[in-house]
Amino acid sequence: MVDHATDIGRESAARNRILDTATNLFYAEGVHAVGIDRIIAEAGVAKATFYKYFPAKDELVRAYIQGQSRQGRAMIDKISERSARDSILAIFDLVADAAAQPGYRGCPFLNAAAEYPEPSHPVRQAIDEHRQWKRDLLLGLLEADGCLDPETTADVLTVANDGLLVASHLDKPANLRRLIRETVLRILGLSADA
Amino acid sequence: MVDHATDIGRESAARNRILDTATNLFYAEGVHAVGIDRIIAEAGVAKATFYKYFPAKDELVRAYIQGQSRQGRAMIDKISERSARDSILAIFDLVADAAAQPGYRGCPFLNAAAEYPEPSHPVRQAIDEHRQWKRDLLLGLLEADGCLDPETTADVLTVANDGLLVASHLDKPANLRRLIRETVLRILGLSADA
DNA sequence: TGTCTAGTAGACAAATCTGTCTGCTCTTGA
DNA sequence: TCAAGAGCAGACAGATTTGTCTACTAGACA
Numbered sequence: 001m002v003d004h005a006t007d008i009g010r011e012s013a014a015r016n017r018i019l020d021t022a023t024n025l026f027y028a029e030g031v032h033a034v035g036i037d038r039i040i041a042e043a044g045v046a047k048a049t050f051y052k053y054f055p056a057k058d059e060l061v062r063a064y065i066q067g068q069s070r071q072g073r074a075m076i077d078k079i080s081e082r083s084a085r086d087s088i089l090a091i092f093d094l095v096a097d098a099a100a101q102p103g104y105r106g107c108p109f110l111n112a113a114a115e116y117p118e119p120s121h122p123v124r125q126a127i128d129e130h131r132q133w134k135r136d137l138l139l140g141l142l143e144a145d146g147c148l149d150p151e152t153t154a155d156v157l158t159v160a161n162d163g164l165l166v167a168s169h170l171d172k173p174a175n176l177r178r179l180i181r182e183t184v185l186r187i188l189g190l191s192a193d194a
Numbered sequence: 195m196v197d198h199a200t201d202i203g204r205e206s207a208a209r210n211r212i213l214d215t216a217t218n219l220f221y222a223e224g225v226h227a228v229g230i231d232r233i234i235a236e237a238g239v240a241k242a243t244f245y246k247y248f249p250a251k252d253e254l255v256r257a258y259i260q261g262q263s264r265q266g267r268a269m270i271d272k273i274s275e276r277s278a279r280d281s282i283l284a285i286f287d288l289v290a291d292a293a294a295q296p297g298y299r300g301c302p303f304l305n306a307a308a309e310y311p312e313p314s315h316p317v318r319q320a321i322d323e324h325r326q327w328k329r330d331l332l333l334g335l336l337e338a339d340g341c342l343d344p345e346t347t348a349d350v351l352t353v354a355n356d357g358l359l360v361a362s363h364l365d366k367p368a369n370l371r372r373l374i375r376e377t378v379l380r381i382l383g384l385s386a387d388a
Numbered sequence: 389t390g391t392c393t394a395g396t397a398g399a400c401a402a403a404t405c406t407g408t409c410t411g412c413t414c415t416t417g418a
Numbered sequence: 419t420c421a422a423g424a425g426c427a428g429a430c431a432g433a434t435t436t437g438t439c440t441a442c443t444a445g446a447c448a
Contacts, residue, residue: 014425029311032226035405046426051407105311113364114308117223117299131364155367156377163357170307170325173349183350187380208395229435240396245437 015053017043019063026064027108031115061112062122068108069130076137084144085188091138092161092184096177099168106169110162134158147188156187209247211237213257220258221302225309255306256316262302263324270331278338279382285332286355286378290371293362300363304356328352341382350381 021043025034036057040050054060075097079090098104105111109127116123138157142150160183173179185191215237219228230251234244248254269291273284292298299305303321310317332351336344354377367373379385 012424030226030309032224033309033311036407037404044426047407047428048409049425052424055407057406106308110304110360110364111308114300114305115224115227117227128364135365152373152376155361155365155373156380158365159357159361159373159377160353161357162360163353163355166304166356166360167349167353170304170322171329171349171352179346179349179353182346183353183381186350186383187377189380189385191383206394230437231434238396241398241437242439243395246394249437251436 012053014043014045014049018045018050018053018060019067022060023064023067026061027068027105027111028103031061031064031112058121058123062126065109065112065123065126065130069126069133072130073133084141088138088141088145088157088188089181089184091141092164092180093177095161095164095168096180098165099176104169107162107165110165131158134161153187157184160184160187206247208237208239208243212239212244212247212254213261216254217258217261220255220306221262221299222297225255225258225306252315252317256320259303259306259317259320259324263320263327266324267327278335282332282335282339282351282382283375283378285335286358286374287371289355289358289362290374292359293370298363301356301359304359325352328355347381351378354378354381 018039022034022039025039025042036047036050039060040047043050054063075094076091079087082090109130113124113127116127118124119128135154135158138161139150139154142153142157147153164180164183167173167179168176182191212233216228216233219233219236230241230244233254234241237244248257269288270285273281276284303324307318307321310321312318313322329348329352333344333348336347336351341347358374358377361367361373362370376385
């Protein structure tokens with residue numbers, strides 16, 4: 001017997017359909033607002049199949065968050081080779097790309113975190129993992145750029161990233177790309193025209 | 195007959211108890227996660243009384259948001275007279291004060307907005323109102339401070355405010371006050387030590 | 389005394405929530 | 419040919435959701 005799909009939970013058309021449907025619904029309407037029945041109906045899947053792959057709703061939510069994290073990393077991986085400083089600017093430009101998408105509703109991680117009060121919850125831990133990864137990514141780029149205080153600057157850039165994701169959703173500022181650039185340049189100390 | 199309490203919805207011990215209880219629960223656990231039954235039980239109020247003052251749950255949520263807005267404005271009103279620039283710094287310091295509170299769980303407006311996808315919903319409108327007020331407040335202070343581009347700077351400060359509220363909750367950075375100061379000074383172009 | 393108002397207590401309806409379980413139909417591979 | 423696995427369909431349980439409605443109590447006021 002070949003060591004085939006012993007591991008349930010990987011590669012299955014039904015499972016993918018469930019996760020895709022849930023991803024769209026969770027992001028568009030919020031986690032608590034979307035019920036299992038709706039997901040299985042729109043995914044065209046039997047209830048038993050759902051509970052086979054996701055023993056509880058929270059496991060689906062965790063898979064949703066991890067999927068968003070994977071997707072976010074993939075977007076950043078796609079950025080072409082360039083200087084550390086330009087990489088930072090390109091990463092922040094992704095906020096504008098996301099905000100230009102039709103159903104944009106802010107940051108999936110921040111939205112989900114708002115619905116999970118308990119910091120030790122698996123969903124929150126998945127969110128923390130992503131945030132930690134992103135902070136480390138920025139830190140590395142700042143060090144490569146010769147930043148004098150990379151730790152502090154990474155924190156400030158994280159603040160800016162979160163704030164830009166919020167503002168691009170709730171305030172829809174005109175000329176978001178300019179706002180993003182202005183924010184990053186001021187934080188990096190490259191523009192003191194305040 | 196004196197023109198007494200014709201207007202239902204103002205000043206009532208029961209109503210206050212409902213709103214106070216709901217405020218604590220909504221902030222601590224999220225809006226969708228808290229049911230009417232729980233609120234009336236913890237407020238020690240009859241169901242009929244609840245529906246007398248709040249014809250639907252969403253009206254209670256709107257009242258909760260408006261109460262948080264009122265409270266936020268009161269905090270800022272309490273800041274003593276000082277220069278425009280110092281006022282901005284003092285306003286941002288309020289983030290650290292809030293984060294130091296026992297049950298801190300981030301910004302009530304951002305958390306609630308995450309649970310209301312529809313921008314035209316009354317709850318979202320109440321949130322927008324508060325955000326607009328705050329942005330105008332910062333804009334006025336920047337103008338008084340002689341800022342060269344107050345509009346842009348107000349946008350960037352709004353970004354920073356949101357980001358700091360998020361980070362202080364999800365990341366719990368060591369030395370939050372220093373991070374706040376660093377963020378604001380860099381945005382105002384008063385510190386280029388990146 | 390009688391009436392009006394605010395409030396309490398709780399039954400009830402209708403929908404929806406998560407999760408379990410039974411039974412059926414395919415497809416694939418030995 | 420036959421057995422196992424994957425998936426579908428849907429009933430069911432038990433809790434919980436928002437919201438309505440009836441019946442009662444206590445205080446204020448004319």
